[in-house]
Every structure is written in structure tokens, then in C-alpha cells.
Amino acid sequence: MGAWDREPWANDSAADWFGDLMDSTSLREQWLAGISADPEEEFEVVRAGAWLFIQLGRTYVWPIENLDDDLERAIAALYAVRGAKEVAEDDELVDAITIEIAELESRR
Known part of the structure; x- marks a missing residue:
């Protein structure tokens, strides 16, 4: 097995499995939707999509040809959610989303 780090996705077998998963499902298309x-009407859905990208939006997991653009898309979406009226009224939720944004921005 070719492993280059300790994360669950950082080896040849896992990278191949994730590639097959992405190729054989419509996961990214559903994520895009x-x-x-x-973000005003469905901020929970947008945030859930951003969470999924936080988990899977990594080299060797997410389709590499879309990774950078989708990273920017997820960051922009979370900024929009954080600014949504209902969200902006909840300081703890704003703080949680700010942490999520920082996690994604650290991957630039």
C-alpha cells in the first residue's frame, strides 16, 4: 500500500476508492445543488453542503479538477449564509460559521 500520510484518505487504496465513489455517484452534482x-431561504441546506465539503473537499478525495473552484464556491456560500438575516441574529451560529469559513480558507 502506498501511504503518504496518516489521514484516512492519504493512501493509494483510499484515493482510488474515493475516485471510484465520485465517478459512480452524483455526489458532486447533488452537492452543487x-x-x-x-442562503436566505435555505441556509441550513447551504451550510450542510459546506460541511460536506469541509469533510470531503481534499486532494485525493474530491475530484481534483473541481477542487479549487468548489473550495471558493463553499467559502462564498458560507459568507452568504453568515450574512443571511435569520443567521445574523444568532451570535453563536455566526461564530460557528466563522470557524467553518476559517477552516476552508486555510486550504487555499
């Missing part, structure tokens, strides 16, 4: 939803 969620992350592109209206």
Missing part, C-alpha cells in the same frame, strides 16, 4: 441554494 445544495451549496447553490438560496
Whole structure:
């Protein structure tokens, strides 16, 4: 097995498995629908999409040809969610989203 780090995705077998998963499902297409939803009307869905990207939006997991663009899409979506009226009224939720944004921005 070719392993280059200790993360669960950082080896040849896992990278191949994730590639097969992405190729054989419509995961990214479904993700795009969620992350592109209206952040005012469906902020929970948009945030859930951003969470999924926080988990899977990594080299060797996410389709590499889309990784950088989708990272920027997820960051922009979370900024929009953080600014949504209902979210902006909840300081703890704003703080949690700010942490999520920082996690994604650290991957630039």
C-alpha cells in the first residue's frame, strides 16, 4: 500500500476508492445543488453542503479538477449564509460559521 500520510484518505487504496465513489455517484452534482441554494431561504441546506465539503473537499478525495473552484464556491456560500438575516441574529451560529469559513480558507 502506498501511504503518504496518516489521514484516512492519504493512501493509494483510499484515493482510488474515493475516485471510484465520485465517478459512480452524483455526489458532486447533488452537492452543487445544495451549496447553490438560496442562503436566505435555505441556509441550513447551504451550510450542510459546506460541511460536506469541509469533510470531503481534499486532494485525493474530491475530484481534483473541481477542487479549487468548489473550495471558493463553499467559502462564498458560507459568507452568504453568515450574512443571511435569520443567521445574523444568532451570535453563536455566526461564530460557528466563522470557524467553518476559517477552516476552508486555510486550504487555499
